[in-house]
Each structure stands twice: as C-alpha cells, then as structure tokens.
Amino acid sequence: MKSQSNAREIALKILYQINEKGAFSNIALHKGLRNFNGKDVDRTFITELVYGTVKWKITLDWVINKYSSRKVNNIDPWIRNILRMSLYQVMFLDKVPPFAACNEAVELAKIYGSRGTSGFVNGVLRTILRNLKNIVYPDIKNPEDYLSIKYSHPTWMVKRWIKNFNLTFSEQLCKANNNIPPLTVRINTLKTTRDHAIELFEKEGLKVNKGRFLDEALNIQNIPSIAGLTSYKEGLFQPQDxxxxxxxxxxxxxxxxxxxxxxxxxxxxxxxxxxxxxxxxxxxxxxxxxxxxxxxxxxxxxxxxxxxxxxxxxxxxxxxxxxxxxxxxxxxxxxxxxxxxxxxxxxxxxxxxxxxxxxxxxxxxxxxxxxxxxxxxxxxxxxxxxxxxxxxxxxxxxxxxxxxxxxxxxxxxxxxxxxxxxxxxxxxxxxxxxxxxxxxxxxxxxxx
Structure with missing residues (x-):
C-alpha cells in the first residue's frame, strides 16, 4: 500500500503539470517517471492514473459538480486534481478498492491542501460512493451533451462528428477513443524477421500478437518499459500504429x-x-x-x-x-x-x-x-x-x-x-x- 501511495502522489504531480500548467501528457509522464525507482507495477499504475484521469476529465468534473458544494472550477487546483484522480479510480478501476482510493485522497489533501480540505475531499468522495449506482447522464435526446459527458469529449468535437458522420458512428468512435490502445510496433526488417522478433519478445517475457493488416506489425502486451528491452536497444523494432x-x-x-x-x-x-x-x-x-x-x-x-x-x-x-x-x-x-x-x-x-x-x-x-x-x-x-x-x-x-x-x-x-x-x-x-x-x-x- 505504501508503494501505491507514493505512486498516487507522483501521478498527482504529473496531473498538476498537465491540467494546470498545460504540459503535454506524454512529456509530463516521461519527466515524472524519469527518476522513479519503484517497481514496474507501480510505473504501470502511475501511467494508468495519469492517462485515465486526463481521458475522463469532463465526466469526472460533471460527477464532482453534482455532489460537491463547490464547483470544480472554484476548487483549489491541487484538491481538484486529487478529486479527479481518486474519482477515476472509484469509477473506472475495478482493481482499486473504493475505500482505499478515498483514504489515499484524504491523505494527499492533508499534504497539498489547507486546513479543512481533507474533510471536504472525504465528504465529496463518500457522497459520490453512496450514489455511484444512481448517477444519471444526460438523455440521448440531447446527443451532444450525452456524448460529451458520458464519454468525456468536448462538445464542439462530438457536434462535428454527429454532423459529419452520425450519432451511432460518433458514439462508437468516442467509446473507442477511451479504450487503451495496443502497443503496436513495426519490425525492422533491415535487421530481423517477424518470426525471429516474436521469439525474442517471448524470451523477454512479452505476449505478442500479429498485426491486423501488415506483415511487419506486431501488438505487444505485458511491456513495462520499451527502452529497457534489449530488442529495442538493438533497433529490432519501432513503435508505430x-x-x-x-x-x-x-x-x-x-x-x-x-x-x-x-x-x-x-x-x-x-x-x-x-x-x-x-x-x-x-x-x-x-x-x-x-x-x-x-x-x-x-x-x-x-x-x-x-x-x-x-x-x-x-x-x-x-x-x-x-x-x-x-x-x-x-x-x-x-x-x-x-x-x-x-x-x-x-x-x-x-x-x-x-x-x-x-x-x-x-x-x-x-x-x-x-x-x-x-x-x-x-x-x-x-x-x-x-x-x-x-x-x-x-x-x-x-x-x-x-x-x-x-x-x-x-x-x-x-x-x-x-x-x-x-x-x-x-x-x-x-x-x-x-x-x-x-x-x-x-x-x-x-x-x-
């Protein structure tokens, strides 16, 4: 639990840079993890917290606004990001017990907030937990609000997609945008073959599937850090969709x-x-x-x-x-x-x-x-x-x-x-x- 507590604090600092300072998520995440010496599982957890919280920001803010006495935009930036990150765990991560996410949020609020903010954080999250199964999103009769809030996309974007495509297409697109994409790599055929690369990846403990369309494409799972792989250092592949x-x-x-x-x-x-x-x-x-x-x-x-x-x-x-x-x-x-x-x-x-x-x-x-x-x-x-x-x-x-x-x-x-x-x-x-x-x-x- 202590290592995950540290991971949450690192994720919070990264989120602060992204949401409050305008940093790009991939760059901020890379910087945040650069000097992190924790386990691979904690690096993965930090990455998931950061990308998940950024991805679902509109939905998270909408839920917070429904159950908070203060609107999101009026909440201290550090506390705002603590609430978002913790609510993301409660709503979207089955592997994180809700009570653990709430407790850790309270502890972070004691460090990054002023007097009384930990009680505010505890109150908001506990209220949301009690009402989690009763949250009602906007009706599909208002398609722009429905897609925007349910799938966390800006209104202008879903409005354009509904116009250019249709509602069903746009909803499926929004859903797909919120999925975690596979790590797809291009095999460097100047140095190796696909079959040989698959053998090397499996020896490195990775699960590998062939790409959907192209011979030089592979999808890799169970990969904690690309840069640490011998096959990467030797130039046998390059990440590319x-x-x-x-x-x-x-x-x-x-x-x-x-x-x-x-x-x-x-x-x-x-x-x-x-x-x-x-x-x-x-x-x-x-x-x-x-x-x-x-x-x-x-x-x-x-x-x-x-x-x-x-x-x-x-x-x-x-x-x-x-x-x-x-x-x-x-x-x-x-x-x-x-x-x-x-x-x-x-x-x-x-x-x-x-x-x-x-x-x-x-x-x-x-x-x-x-x-x-x-x-x-x-x-x-x-x-x-x-x-x-x-x-x-x-x-x-x-x-x-x-x-x-x-x-x-x-x-x-x-x-x-x-x-x-x-x-x-x-x-x-x-x-x-x-x-x-x-x-x-x-x-x-x-x-x-």
Whole structure:
C-alpha cells in the first residue's frame, strides 16, 4: 500500500503539470517517471492514473459538480486534481478498492491542501460512493451533451462528428477513443524477421500478437518499459500504429529513388520508407523544429539506417534546388490529431475548433509548395491523423481544382485486401472503432 501511495502522489504531480500548467501528457509522464525507482507495477499504475484521469476529465468534473458544494472550477487546483484522480479510480478501476482510493485522497489533501480540505475531499468522495449506482447522464435526446459527458469529449468535437458522420458512428468512435490502445510496433526488417522478433519478445517475457493488416506489425502486451528491452536497444523494432505504416506502403518507395518527407520528424514514417527501400537510395527528411530532428537522427542510428539526410527547413518555403527532382514526396501534414485521441487524450482539451482554420491554411500551403518537388510521373502522398474533412478531402480537392498536373492515383494496389472496400473517392480513411487503428486519412496523387 505504501508503494501505491507514493505512486498516487507522483501521478498527482504529473496531473498538476498537465491540467494546470498545460504540459503535454506524454512529456509530463516521461519527466515524472524519469527518476522513479519503484517497481514496474507501480510505473504501470502511475501511467494508468495519469492517462485515465486526463481521458475522463469532463465526466469526472460533471460527477464532482453534482455532489460537491463547490464547483470544480472554484476548487483549489491541487484538491481538484486529487478529486479527479481518486474519482477515476472509484469509477473506472475495478482493481482499486473504493475505500482505499478515498483514504489515499484524504491523505494527499492533508499534504497539498489547507486546513479543512481533507474533510471536504472525504465528504465529496463518500457522497459520490453512496450514489455511484444512481448517477444519471444526460438523455440521448440531447446527443451532444450525452456524448460529451458520458464519454468525456468536448462538445464542439462530438457536434462535428454527429454532423459529419452520425450519432451511432460518433458514439462508437468516442467509446473507442477511451479504450487503451495496443502497443503496436513495426519490425525492422533491415535487421530481423517477424518470426525471429516474436521469439525474442517471448524470451523477454512479452505476449505478442500479429498485426491486423501488415506483415511487419506486431501488438505487444505485458511491456513495462520499451527502452529497457534489449530488442529495442538493438533497433529490432519501432513503435508505430498500423494506420501510420499504411502511409509508407501507399507512398510505395522503390530502392534507389529520391524521397522527400517535408514534415518528417520524429521519423517514424521516414524510417519505414527507408526500410521498404532496403536502405538503398536517398531520403531527405525535413522539419521546422531542430529538437524534433534530433529525434530523427537518434532513431536512424538505432535502426541502422544510413540513407536519410536530415534538414531543418520550413515546408512553406519553396526550395528551388529540388523542383522536379523527387520520385516521391510525402506530406504528412500538421493537423488537429483527432484520429489519435486514444493515444494522446489531452488533444481533447488542447485543441479548439477555431484551430482548424489556421491548420487548413497551413496544410494547403505546404501541399502546394511540396507539389513542385515531384518529378513528372512521380507521386505525392498527403496524409493526416485527423478525422476532420476540412483537413483531408477538402484540402486535396482544393489542390486538384487549382492544379491540373496532378490526378488522384489508385491506392488499392498498395493496401491489404481487407481495406480495399474502405476506399472512398480514391481516398483511404481508417477509424479506431472500425479498424482498431489510429484514425488516418491518406491520398496518393500522381503528377502527369
């Protein structure tokens, strides 16, 4: 119990950084665990507390507001996060006894709150416990409130999805976003085979399943820390979702070609492209952020790739030296990220609907500039991890309307047969609740 008490305090500090200081959850979690010397089970517990509390924030706040004499926004930030974290354990973690979660919350309130706050925390949580089975969510007749509060998504987001898809689709999507995604990895076929990698993983005590669509994809369970695995240090695999892997397959690079990845950091797709090229040819990987390019360099070294050239460059600025030179160009555009919420739940709180307008302008600008680099007869792939049509179909269609030297190319030869029915208007979309992958949009364009 003492180790879990320490774990809860660490989780609380991480949550404070995320919710009150605006830190990204993955970065704050990494920093919080960096000097933690506890057991793997405690690291896992901390991770679960952090991501779960962030993920369910709207639902947790709604329940607290129903049973608290003070509204969530008027509660001291430390106490607010203690309540959220403890209520998450009570509502969503069967393995944590409710009385233990309440007791630990009271102890944390004594440390991080003022006089009397521990009694306030105890009172709120005990009241919720007594009424837990009687909580009534908004009626489905008010679909936006229903989805927002029951599945903890911002109203603007579910409103858009109901409009663009439908209510049933949106509810299934919200459910999937709250599931814990599998750890999917890409086997580095430059160094090993899938069967050999499976043997190594099993020797390291991991449970492994083959991916749903791609031969180089594996799903791994029972993994406390990726960086500690010998197989990871030796560059035998790289974490990457199958939808993200599909982008490189649709680009279909060939050995010996010149490939340009204009928004390439942190390097997952670029290194996959190198793998498909059998490490023969040249890949120019560009990004505007120097610190992200360092991650590309580290990744290529670990995976044993030597055909990638890293350049700090703004994709909005035309590079005349590369006009008509590239066999393939990848525009994996900056986007809202609404397709990867299950992996990065704080996207729900850091993104606003007003962000889309600026993102769309940026995407159009990058796509227009990048098209100049494609040689005649070459190909350009445009992809995002967004579910929003404005960032996807509408960007590509807008580009094609003003550029008659490109056409939509057939994606079907480059994707698994199970996905061919998913092609609509020449574009491929994946969704968490349908394909058990991240949500992606992919278009392949050919220069005439």
């Amino acid at each position: 199958e939808a993200s892997m599909l982008v490189s397959h649709i680009l279909a690079p060939q050995a010996g070609q010149l490939i340009l990845d204009v928004c390439g950091a942190p390097g997952g797709k670029s290194t996959h492209i190198a793998q498909l090229m059998r490490n023969k040819g040249k890949i120019i990987v560009r990004d505007i952020f120097k610190h992200k390019l360092k991650l590309v360099d580290m990744l290529t070294r670990r995976l044993g790739i030597n055909i990638i050239q890293i350049q700090e460059y703004d994709a909005r600025v035309l590079d005349e030296d590369l006009i008509n030179k590239a066999d393939r160009v990848l525009v994996d555009a900056p986007c809202s990220g609404t397709g990867i919420i299950r992996r990065k739940p704080d996207i729900k709180w850091t993104r606003q609907e007003k962000d889309l307008e600026a993102l769309v302008r940026l995407q159009k600008e990058i796509l227009k500039v990048s098209s100049h680099y494609v040689r005649k007869g070459g190909y350009l792939v445009y992809s995002t991890c967004s579910l929003e049509p404005e960032e996807n179909e509408e960007v590509v269609k807008n580009f094609l309307e003003s550029n008659d030297s490109f056409i939509i190319d057939d994606i079907s030869p480059f994707i698994p047969i199970d996905l061919k029915d998913e092609i609509k208007d020449g574009f491929l979309r994946t969704f968490p609740h349908i394909h058990e992958t991240d949500g992606f949009f992919i278009a392949r364009l050919k220069r005439l």
